[in-house]
Amino acid sequence: MPTLKLAIADDHELFRKGFISMLSNVPDFEFVLEAANGQELLDKMPGHQPDIVLMDLQMPVMDGMQATEVLFEQYPTIKVIVVSMYDEDRFIIHMLEKGVHGYLLKDTTPDEVEKAIRRVADEGFYYSDFVSRVMHRKMVNRLPANKHPFFPNATNVGLSNREQEVLQLLCDGLSTSEISDKLFISSRTVEGHRLRILEKTGTKNTAAAVAYAYKNHLI
Missing domain, CATH: 1.10.10.10 (Winged helix-like DNA-binding domain superfamily/Winged helix DNA-binding domain)
Structure with a gap:
């Protein structure tokens, strides 16, 4: 089974380290870099290119929205899954329209995080039940x-x-x-x-x- 190379950008070190620790137990997952903001992520990208980036939205220096735009421009093959505390419909729809491959809330279970990463790697997208309901509301409203x-x-x-x-x-x-x-x-x-x-x-x-x-x- 090929190894999936992951990166995470989140300014909360405790969350970032916990996330890495949780997913490092998965045999074919490997974190190749971590960053406390979008700029640091981009600075570290050469030589450590991941398959999937787990991206927080609110970060200092460069937030996740800006970092995602630059990432897609410079590294179009990299996939991005947003992992955020923001559960407002407008944030989710905006990021999906920007082309992110998935959107998870920070209280998502470890099993669903693993499922999302694998689905994005295999299929190019993942929608949780929560995100599907957001998109449905967008349509019916x-x-x-x-x-x-x-x-x-x-x-x-x-x-x-x-x-x-x-x-x-x-x-x-x-x-x-x-x-x-x-x-x-x-x-x-x-x-x-x-x-x-x-x-x-x-x-x-x-x-x-x-x-x-x-x-x-x-x-």
């Missing part, structure tokens, strides 16, 4: 699409019927293999549909595509 003529729908974005089905299942939090089983198509076909959805919606990854779908009433 908006007026119907026909009240917003400038919002695109699935048709004028150019999604095929099958791509709409795949997008709906991605929004439901299903993995590639689960979508493959549900639609009776190969995993490679699912991945092809996913890539075309990203291209047509102009989004960077699955997490951003799902946020886009809720925001623009594509589902």
